[in-house]
Amino acid sequence: MTEIEIYSAALCPFAHRSRLTLAEKGIPFKLIEIDLQNKPANFKDISPYGKVPVLKHGEHRVWESTIINEYLDETFPERPLLPKEPIQRAQARIWINFADTRLFATSGKLLYGSEPKQHPDIVKELIAHLHVMEEGLQEMSDGPYWLGSEISLVDLTYYPLFEQWAVLEHFRGVPLPTGLDRLKQWWGTAANRESVRAIARTSEFYIKQYGQLEQTRKL
Numbered sequence: 001m002t003e004i005e006i007y008s009a010a011l012c013p014f015a016h017r018s019r020l021t022l023a024e025k026g027i028p029f030k031l032i033e034i035d036l037q038n039k040p041a042n043f044k045d046i047s048p049y050g051k052v053p054v055l056k057h058g059e060h061r062v063w064e065s066t067i068i069n070e071y072l073d074e075t076f077p078e079r080p081l082l083p084k085e086p087i088q089r090a091q092a093r094i095w096i097n098f099a100d101t102r103l104f105a106t107s108g109k110l111l112y113g114s115e116p117k118q119h120p121d122i123v124k125e126l127i128a129h130l131h132v133m134e135e136g137l138q139e140m141s142d143g144p145y146w147l148g149s150e151i152s153l154v155d156l157t158y159y160p161l162f163e164q165w166a167v168l169e170h171f172r173g174v175p176l177p178t179g180l181d182r183l184k185q186w187w188g189t190a191a192n193r194e195s196v197r198a199i200a201r202t203s204e205f206y207i208k209q210y211g212q213l214e215q216t217r218k219l
Contacts, residue, residue: 004029005056007046009036010201011209013104013160014065015053020156021069023195025079037216066096069153081153092147092154095136099157103129107161110172111210123174130180133158137182144189151193159190166203167210 006022006029008015022029034043034052047054047063055062055071062071073081082089106129110122141147146154168174176184190196 002058005032006030007032007034007052007054007056009034009052011164011206011213012036012052013164014051016160016163016199017065017156018053018055018068018072019199020159020195021072021081021153023198024081024151024156025072025076027072027076037213066100066153066157069156073153081151081156083147083152088147091140092152095146095154096157098129098132099154099161103133103158104161107168110168110174119172123172126174127177130177130183134180134183137186144186146186151190155186155190159187159196162187163191163200164206167206170207171210171214 004022004027006015006018008019008031010033019029019031034040036052039050040046044050046056046061049063051063053063053065053068055068057071057075062068070082082092103126106122106126110119110126114122137146143149145151146158165176169176191200
């Protein structure tokens with residue numbers, strides 16, 4: 001098998017998604033950690049956007065986590081992570097798009113891109129997105145995962161934010177709201193999956209790493 005390399009960063013939930021996809025599909029890979037505050041001089045040659053993740057597969061490079069994940073699913077069709085039926089694939093992509101354009105965009109704004117006076121409005125927006133997820137899980141699936149009995153790219157797309165939720169709670173005072181029982185059930189199921197546990201980090205790890213990042217940004 002041609003060697004696969006994944007450029008990643010410890011706090012990046014998008015890179016985490018692609019590492020989860022590799023782990024779930026059982027694809028061997030070489031992990032290359034990038035310090036995003038001190039990027040290698042040639043990093044733009046590797047990543048045109050200057051971001052992680054970037055996948056190198058032989059002579060080919062692929063970037064952007066959702067594109068990487070679909071590339072992996074199509075290139076290594078064993079253990080498929082998207083449904084076969086076109087409408088189900090479309091629904092999966094809709095939820096993946098919701099993750100990127102709503103949930104992750106809002107949580108990122110809360111952590112990195114806003115003034116404290118804006119935080120209450122952003123928190124309301126974030127909680128509203130969680131309720132949309134709760135309703136979606138109730139409507140779409142009677143199994144443990146987003147699309148039913150089998151894990152999919154939808155689950156792997158969302159999970160990294162929840163592994164890091166302690167950062168939102170510790171630094172922004174946003175615990176996971178009460179209720180949301182279906183969402184919490186999904187989270188627990190995903191967290192206990194072997195592939196997820198194999199690369200999981202603790203809440204303490206994320207809080208420490210983000211705290212160091214906060215100090216760097218304030219200097």
